[in-house]
Amino acid sequence: MRSYEETGVVDIGMLKMPAEEQLRKGVAITECIQPIPCNPCKEVCPTDAIKMDDINDPPDIDYEKCIGCSLCVEVCPGLAMFVVRKRKGKAQITLPYEMLPMPERGDIVKALDREGNVVGDAKVIAIKHGRTNIITIEVDEELAMVVRNIRVEK
Amino acid sequence: MRVEQHPILKFSHGGMIKFYFNGIEMYGFEGDTIATALYANGIKVFGHSAKKKRPRGFFCGIGKCSSCMMRVNGVPNIRTCITPLQEGMIVESDKYDLPETAPYRKPERKTMDVDIAIVGGGPAGMAAAIEAGKHGDVSVLIIDEQPRLGGQLIKQTHKFFGSSMEGAGKRGIEIASEMEEEARKYADILLETSVIGYYNRGHHFLAAVNKLKGIVYEIKAKKIIFATGAQENYLVFENNDLPGVYGAGGIQTIMNVYGVKPGKAGIIVGAGNVGLILAYQLLQAGVKVKAIVEAMPRIGGYFVHAAKVRRHGVPIYTKHSIMEAVGKESVEGAIIAQLDEKWNFVLGTEKKIDCDFIAIAIGLTPSARLAQMAGAKVKFIREAGGWVALHNEFMETTANGIYIAGDAANIEEASAAMVEGKIAAVHALNSISPLTNFEAIVEELRNEISSLRKGKFGEKARLAKERIYEGYYEELRGNRSG
Ligand SMILES: Cc1cc2nc3c(=O)[nH]c(=O)nc-3n(C[C@H](O)[C@H](O)[C@H](O)COP(=O)(O)OP(=O)(O)OC[C@H]3O[C@@H](n4cnc5c(N)ncnc54)[C@H](O)[C@@H]3O)c2cc1C
Ligand code: SF4
Numbered sequence: 001m002r003s004y005e006e007t008g009v010v011d012i013g014m015l016k017m018p019a020e021e022q023l024r025k026g027v028a029i030t031e032c033i034q035p036i037p038c039n040p041c042k043e044v045c046p047t048d049a050i051k052m053d054d055i056n057d058p059p060d061i062d063y064e065k066c067i068g069c070s071l072c073v074e075v076c077p078g079l080a081m082f083v084v085r086k087r088k089g090k091a092q093i094t095l096p097y098e099m100l101p102m103p104e105r106g107d108i109v110k111a112l113d114r115e116g117n118v119v120g121d122a123k124v125i126a127i128k129h130g131r132t133n134i135i136t137i138e139v140d141e142e143l144a145m146v147v148r149n150i151r152v153e154k
Numbered sequence: 155m156r157v158e159q160h161p162i163l164k165f166s167h168g169g170m171i172k173f174y175f176n177g178i179e180m181y182g183f184e185g186d187t188i189a190t191a192l193y194a195n196g197i198k199v200f201g202h203s204a205k206k207k208r209p210r211g212f213f214c215g216i217g218k219c220s221s222c223m224m225r226v227n228g229v230p231n232i233r234t235c236i237t238p239l240q241e242g243m244i245v246e247s248d249k250y251d252l253p254e255t256a257p258y259r260k261p262e263r264k265t266m267d268v269d270i271a272i273v274g275g276g277p278a279g280m281a282a283a284i285e286a287g288k289h290g291d292v293s294v295l296i297i298d299e300q301p302r303l304g305g306q307l308i309k310q311t312h313k314f315f316g317s318s319m320e321g322a323g324k325r326g327i328e329i330a331s332e333m334e335e336e337a338r339k340y341a342d343i344l345l346e347t348s349v350i351g352y353y354n355r356g357h358h359f360l361a362a363v364n365k366l367k368g369i370v371y372e373i374k375a376k377k378i379i380f381a382t383g384a385q386e387n388y389l390v391f392e393n394n395d396l397p398g399v400y401g402a403g404g405i406q407t408i409m410n411v412y413g414v415k416p417g418k419a420g421i422i423v424g425a426g427n428v429g430l431i432l433a434y435q436l437l438q439a440g441v442k443v444k445a446i447v448e449a450m451p452r453i454g455g456y457f458v459h460a461a462k463v464r465r466h467g468v469p470i471y472t473k474h475s476i477m478e479a480v481g482k483e484s485v486e487g488a489i490i491a492q493l494d495e496k497w498n499f500v501l502g503t504e505k506k507i508d509c510d511f512i513a514i515a516i517g518l519t520p521s522a523r524l525a526q527m528a529g530a531k532v533k534f535i536r537e538a539g540g541w542v543a544l545h546n547e548f549m550e551t552t553a554n555g556i557y558i559a560g561d562a563a564n565i566e567e568a569s570a571a572m573v574e575g576k577i578a579a580v581h582a583l584n585s586i587s588p589l590t591n592f593e594a595i596v597e598e599l600r601n602e603i604s605s606l607r608k609g610k611f612g613e614k615a616r617l618a619k620e621r622i623y624e625g626y627y628e629e630l631r632g633n634r635s636g
């Protein structure tokens with residue numbers, strides 16, 4: 001049994017890590033690691049960066065092709081796609097957010113890890129309203145692979 | 155206890171309606187059921203058991219469990235969870251006797267004669283109606299006991315999984331409205347009408363009632379498709395009958411259809427997809443989820459659903475279950491504990507969690523009873539989760555002209571339910587008057603369904619279906635030789 005099947009938290013070792021320069025460009029990180037019959041991310045990707053031979057295969061992202069457009073973040077029903085970009089000692093993380101209250105641009109919100117623990121503050125730098133609202137936050141660079149959710153306290 | 159704001163849903167409540175609960179004046183909204191109006195007024199205890207006087211509230215929320223029955227306008231045993239609230243209604247607890255002046259109108263009798271009658275307007279039933287309407291010139295009728303079409307779909311605020319081709323990425327509620335619009339083009343629809351029986355007088359007949367309007371229908375049909383969905387499984391633990399212990403679907407109904415919260419904070423028993431999705435939906439409605447407990451060593455639902463709620467700080471305790479619900483008139487807490495290899499509680503690991511509701515999400519059982527009444531042979535098939543109606547690849551049961559589709563046939567997913575509904579409809583149509591392209595249509599639908607059942611999560615359905623077909627053919631052979 002894989003540990004994530006018991007905890008509901010991804011084992012970071014299972015994720016395919018992009019190279020530093022790919023992270024500087026900004027790429028999609030998928031935390032969809034279990035075979036399930038699903039493919040909207042692959043269908044929506046404008047650069048064909050997502051490889052999936054069978055609908056049951058987990059997505060495999062080609063970080064060279066990915067342009068970090070975050071369309072897959074918006075469409076994914078599993079809320080398992082994130083875009084991470086490193087810039088000037090900070091990490092910008094684009095994540096799906098389907099809760100209330102919605103933050104506003106410029107707000108400082110709580111940055112949460114994969115277990116919902118507060119690990120620092122995050123600044124909201126962009127919001128895109130769509131079928132699922134997606135929010136881009138800025139956190140300290142070392143939190144790039146740690147922060148996966150926010151809490152808005154209003 | 156109304157949901158004040160929601161990130162996905164908009165609740166457009168109708169006008170105010172006055173009603174009386176045990177003589178006390180209360181208000182609900184047009185569009186409420188009696189049960190949701192009571193809940194919105196903070197009433198959880200609907201009555202007491204006749205003998206032991208244990209408090210009673212609603213459990214399933216879809217008219218299947220009888221836990222919510224009350225006397226309404228003098229008529230006893232009304233299922234308040236599916237009965238729309240009306241102006242001036244008199245709702246009473248603990249009254250079982252018939253009133254002295256009979257409130258009964260002599261029921262109005264209506265007869266109908268259709269080619270295909272579909273019982274249940276969920277995804278399976280609606281897909282069947284649409285398919286029948288598209289391929290043939292037949293009269294189709296959908297009967298559903300809910301106030302609106304859609305079945306389980308109308309409660310699903312999450313984006314559906316599956317292939318982009320079949321609408322994955324859309325939310326359940328969106329799929330339901332799109333299908334409803336289509337279905338209305340091809341079929342007549344009777345809502346708030348329960349099918350209560352089947353009989354055969356040389357032809358198939360269904361008996362259905364609209365209890366509130368006092369109409370009894372006698373429906374003659376050439377073919378019947380039962381798309382009646384499923385029923386929630388129950389779990390044995392101490393005080394499991396307290397108001398505040400609900401089926402997962404019941405919570406989804408009051409919360410996502412009627413905009414009424416089940417409570418302030420709860421726990422969920424079962425970490426399959428239903429339990430995980432329910433947890434997420436509760437968070438969206440502004441309700442706290444203190445824990446999800448799962449008896450198995452691993453989370454049964456999709457990992458991505460688990461990760462979604464974990465990110466919001468909801469703990470999932472695997473190898474744990476609920477021992478006891480705590481509370482007098484309604485739930486005030488839950489005691490959970492760890493399980494050992496033999497499924498016994500490990501003493502000393504008990505934890506008390508303060509909560510005002512407990513959601514049971516441990517699985518569903520197909521509702522095949524009506525099909526059985528219509529002559530379909532049923533069999534206990536473990537892979538299918540219980541007693542199921544035997545059927546063949548065309549969804550026809552062992553009773554001629556009686557079909558079953560969707561969760562009623564075997565618990566699966568909405569997309570599979572739709573395809574099964576279509577297969578049943580095409581076969582029914584073809585046996586009324588042969589279609590020229592029958593083989594081709596069926597072939598395509600079959601391919602669609604087998605690709606859905608291909609992966610690891612489809613394995614159970616694959617096995618269940620094999621056993622169901624096997625049983626069907628055994629039964630046929632048995633009949634011939636015997
Ligand atoms: C929390 C949750 C999440 C889900 N997520 C997904 C998902 O992401 N993707 C997916 O594909 N599937 C999902 N499903 C499964 C999907 O909702 C069901 O498989 C599907 O709704 C089954 O369709 P159905 O038409 O067979 O039954 P239902 O949708 O249950 O419809 C049955 C209908 O029959 C009516 N009925 C029953 N008995 C009678 C009677 N005697 N008289 C009149 N009417 C009657 C009922 O009122 C109901 O409207 C989910 C289910 C749940 C509970
Ligand atoms: S971010 Fe854009 S380019 Fe990259 S994988 Fe997602 S959809 Fe494709």
Ligand code: SF4
Nearest residue numbers: 032038040041076078
């Ligand atoms: S859309 Fe999301 S859940 Fe579906 S395969 Fe892609 S990453 Fe996984």
